[in-house]
Amino acid sequence: MKAMGRWLLLGAITLIGIFLLSNIRQMFLSVQPDQLRVTVSAGTNLSKMIEVLPGSQAIDEKSGLLRVPYGKAWEYQGTAMATRGVLRATTVPLDAPVISWRYYGYSVKEQVKGYLHGDFGTYRDPYTRKEVAIAHGIPQMLLKTCKYFVPGLLLAIVLSILAAMWAALFRRAGNLLDGLQALLVGVPDFFLIVLIQLGAVYATKLLGHYVLLVVQVGNRTPFLIPFLTIALIPSVTIYGTLRLAILREMGQDYVVTALAKGLTRGEVLIKHVLRNVMEDVLAILPKATTLALASMAVAEAICGITGLGGFIVSPLYQGISSMSSICVTLGLITMAFHILYALLRKQFIVRTEVTES
Template identity: 70%
Template sequence: MKSTIRWLLLGVFTLVCIFFLSNIQNAFLSTQPDQIRVTIGPDTSIQRISEQLPGSRVLNEKSGLLAVPYGKAWDYVGKTLTIKGIFRATTVPLEHPVISWRYFGYSVKDQIQGFFHGDFGKFRNPFNRQEVAVIGELPVMLLRTCTYFIPGLLMAIVLSMLMAMLASMWRRLGAVLDGVQALLVGLPDFFLIVLIQLGAIYATKFLGHYVLLIVQVGDKTPFLIPFLTIALIPSVTIYGTMRVAIMRELGQDYVVTAQAKGLTRGELLVAHVLRNVMLDLLSVLPKATTLALASMAVAEAICGISGLGGFIISPALQSVSSMSVICMSLALLAMAFHVLYALLRKKFIVRTGGVVSQ
């Protein structure tokens, strides 16, 4: 019970930290948070405009400067544009960008109050530039992300386990696979994703007709490119861990005894070694899942996919006020997989006297 409470508190602490870090951009100010500038027509005056905007007052009638409540500059710009006789309304730029912890605290407080009132933020639709409530689009984003994230992660586990088994059965094949793994470890994720995209483009060009969807078009979402990215990058980490674990088991006394009794290397791997390296697999899966999520985010951004990762990275999906909600949703997805791995370890791995047995 104490362990469960401790992990729950750790999860809550992680979400709180993510919430504050995802709002850190609000600490950097390039415009005045409490001033706007308006350009008016000849049929009205700055004083009349101020009277129609509660909480505002005239700072400089000649230059059209208005003081507004702190932190409400962008809100008042939107309100001002709806008033008849206004030609233009903008925020007032600062001479030099500054770090304002006051505005950071204001934005965090404003979001928390919004959460309690059911407002989880909005984002700007990249196609029609309209503000959309994130709570309505979040299930769609999650489903879109999971359609290739879960199959890609499962493929990474199966592929890496198979490659590690084959590398342990044939020495020459193992040397080749170890070399490929060392090469892939040194390559950036971005480079691998671009290579996969280029492969899809050249395949389309070579075959002379449409083969693969490269970027998201409307409701049509690319599958193969993010799927291959998620399957390839975590499998490199899992393969390295499983390769070391299998070689460790092959040096144990029970393996030598089994070989002396006539068991082949393949029979040993499948019947005995595979079961004894499950703890190593379940231990590396949390790290591999985190790598898969990072790769998914980069792949979504490059392919223009409006999923959870693409929302955070892609400039086409700039958040208005919902970045923290998306970041916490992505963290909750990662936590769900970590809980699953913990339950699997508890169910299938039994510790007796410091020795793992099945």
């Protein structure tokens, strides 16, 4: 029970940290958060604007400068523009960008208030240009992302296990795969995705007809590019860990004994070694899953996919208050996978402890 309490506390602290870090951009200010400049027509004066904008007061009637409640400048700007007789409403720029802990605290406080009332933020749809509640958009984004994330992660696990076993059976194959793994470790995610995209473009030119969707077009979402990215990048990490684990086990006494009794190298790998390195696989899977999520975000951004990762990176889908909701959602997904791996380790890994009498 105490261990579960510690894990729950750690999870809560992690989510709070993600929420606070996802709002770090609110700390940097380039405009006055409590001032608004309004230009009105001849038949309108600032007194009418003060009635429309509660809590505001005129600073300079001649220049149309208003003081509004702290942090309400952007909200009141939209309200002013929708008011009859207003020609223009703009925020007041600062002489130089500043770091404002006050505005950061104000933004976090307002978001928490919204969450408590069921308001998780909005984002502007790039096609309809309408404000959409992020609570309605997250399930669609999650479904779109999982269509290639889950199969890609499963393929990464299977591919890395088969590659590590093949490398252990054949020395030349092992040298080739080790060199390929060392090469892929140093290749940035975006470079690999661009290479896959270029491959699709050249394949289309060579064959003379459509082969592979490179970017999202309407409701048509690319599958192969994010799928391959998610499968290849984590598999490099899993392969490296599994390769070292197999080499470690192949030097153990039970392997030497099994080979001396006439078992083939393949039989020893499948019947004994593979079972004993499962703990290493389950230990590296949390890190591999995190890499898969990062690769997914990069792939969605490059391919213009409106999934969870694409929403975070692309400015087309970002809202004022919805960013932290997506980041917390990704954090919850990561934690869910970590819990799954912990349960698998508890279920399949047998631990023996020697107690002193």
